[in-house]
Structure formats: C-alpha cells, structure tokens
Amino acid sequence: MAEKRKLQKAETRKRIIAAAIKVYSEQGFSVPTVTIAEEAKVSHGSIFVHFPTVESLLICLLDSFSQSINNELQSLSESSGDIEKLLNMHINVLIQHEGFYKRLIKEAVYLPEEAKNTFIAIQSIVSIHFLQALEYEISAGKIKAVPFHMLFNTWLGLVHYYLLNGELFAPQDSVLTRYKSALIECFTALIKQ
Amino acid sequence: MAEKRKLQKAETRKRIIAAAIKVYSEQGFSVPTVTIAEEAKVSHGSIFVHFPTVESLLICLLDSFSQSINNELQSLSESSGDIEKLLNMHINVLIQHEGFYKRLIKEAVYLPEEAKNTFIAIQSIVSIHFLQALEYEISAGKIKAVPFHMLFNTWLGLVHYYLLNGELFAPQDSVLTRYKSALIECFTALIKQ
DNA sequence: TGATATAATAACTTATCACTCAATGAGTTT
C-alpha cells in the first residue's frame, strides 16, 4: 500500500509552505518563487507541482493563518470580559504572528482579492470579541460616548500604525513587544469616561 | 535668443509630472512607465530624457508634494490654536491630496528610502503643529494624561486606518470627506479629560 | 523482476519592464 510517496509529497508541500511563510515574512510578498524554492531546498518547478499559481500558494497560506489566529482568539476569549485583558490577548496573538501580519498590512494593496477578504474576516472576528468585552462597561456608562466601531477602529488604527512604522519606533525589534503596555495604557486611558 | 525650445522642454516635463501624479494616484506606483507616457501624450523614451530613472521621477514628485503640503499647513496654522480647528485643517489638506497621499501610505514599503524619509518629514511637520495646538490645553489639564506622541500617533493611526480601508468604508468616494466630522468628534471626545 | 505510476527536476518559454540609442525634424545661430 502506497505510503512513502504520499508522505514524501506531504513533506515537500509542508516545506514549501514553511519556506514561503518565512521568506514572505522577512522579505515581503514580491520575492520571486525561486527564493522560496531555495529556502525550501526544493526545485523551482516543484512549487508548481503543489500549487498551480503563486496566488494559490498565498491563499493557502492566508487560510491557515486565518484559522490559527481564530483558534487562538477563540480559546483566549473564554476568559473574563475585562478590556485590558482582551487588548493584552489581542496583542499577544499578533506578536505570535508579527512578521507575517506586518507584511499583510504593509502590502495589502498587492494581495489578491480573496486574500484581502480573508484578512477582513479576521478583523471582523476580533471586532466581535472586542464588542463582547466592551459591552458591559459601555452599558455601565464607564466608556466615553463614542460609537463602538469608532472605538474599535481607533484601537486597530493605533496598533497597525505602530506595526507599519515599526522600523521607526523599534528598529530590529518587535514593536508590539516593546510598546504593548504603552499602547494598552494609552487606549484604556482614552476610552474611559 | 533660444526661448521656444526651453519652454517646450519645460512643458513636456510638466506634462510627465502631471501624468505621473494622476496615474500613480489612480493605479499605484507599480504602474509601468509606458502608461505615464501615454497619459502625458509623450513617447516612452521622453520620460528618461527628463528623469534618469523612475526612482528619480518619484522623488521629484515627492519633493514637490512635501513642499505643497508644508505650505498649506504653514499658512493654516497661523490661525488660532484650537484643536478641533487644527484637526479640521489637517484633514482638509489631506483631502486636497487624498489620491496621492493614500497611495503613499498604502505602498510605502515599495518606496525608495529617500521617498520614505521625505514622507516621514511631512509627518514630523504635522506633529509640530499638532503639539503647538495642544500645548495650552494640555497644560490647562483639559487633556487626558497620555504622552503627547501617543496622542499624535492615535490621531494619525485613526486617519490612516480610514484611508487604508477607504474601499471598505466609502466605496468610490472620499473617505475623508465622508468621515471627517466623525473622526474629529471621536478623537476630541477621547482626549478630553 | 519487470511494468507502471508519479514526485521531483531543470532547462525552456513567454511576458513584462526599465532603460538605451540611432534617427528625425524643428529651432537657433551666423
């Protein structure tokens, strides 16, 4: 019964995916496929045995990325509804994927439509958790009278701004790790009534 | 005395610059030079008579962009130091250049280093005006106890977030025009003590 | 063990760009 071959094929596929994540995270999505092949220690043609186009490779990457982010958020949101805790969790999840996430927001324009939609879906999940955590404190009048979506966009805008300008704020370092507490303190101070 | 030729040359140069701004704003910086030539109704080779490389064309564009933004901010900041007015002015200036500005923040990664620095310099000018307008109200204790640069980054983060996701918030429309008052109201509500 | 299926390879093809350069023709000078 044919086993070794399937294993071998799955193995190269994994190698290509891992290489793509690494190379894309480090050098951006415009790196040529040959670079991915080198990193994966696989021939150039092999990539197209596993993925008909570079776009399909990217979408595969995005799908598993989205799944893993969602899982992490899901399990984390089962704890209390405290805002500061939620912001902390959110940033922790992002730190876990910082390189790739940063590339996604930096190069979103050049992503295929399908990839963009997947990314929007991720944000929308985050927004739901965010709303759940804020709900009680909003109705208790502890939060400034600002529309919920504006609060969310302010938070995401701030975090993305730091990610986008990481080289400026924390050269050769994780911006999120460095500024995590500053970002959370700033945002919670601002939204409180 | 040779006049017609110099005029002619200056004219083509202007045409190339205007075409580049238009085409870049509408289609992004990765648009091929032939498209710019077509838009300018000039031969492809002509571009390289006036600019040795595409990069030099981009830098020329950025320099005049920076100059014009600075001029507008300068003249506007001579009015009162009210924050809301300043935010209004800031957004008005951005609306004036929305297409190009949006491209700059969307495709910043692919810009040459020199262009990025020019863009950073623009933000730094804005930050100075921002600080001047806030100074009085901060010292009067009217503003939340949050470091100044965090306030500024929150504002810019919010505005950029809306620009970056313009297609989502205001398809085929100016996001800034549509959300100007919402953004200003949100931000001023948040920062007030 | 020999026939067959298939994962992997690497050289090849095709397309797209930025940039070059010899030719052209209108403008300028004497």
Place this chain on the structure above:
DNA sequence: AAACTCATTGAGTGATAAGTTATTATATCA
C-alpha cells in the same frame, strides 16, 4: 539659407520572473 543644436521619438536590449514540459529517479504493483 546653410550649418548645427537639441528635444523627441520608438524600435531595440537585457534583466527578471511566472509558469511549462520533457526527462529522471524512485516507489508501487502484478
């Protein structure tokens, strides 16, 4: 008006990258 200057042209060049395919090597099966 003849000589020459110079902005403009567009076909050509070379580099880069995605995707193809004939070939090779190895596993599976009868």
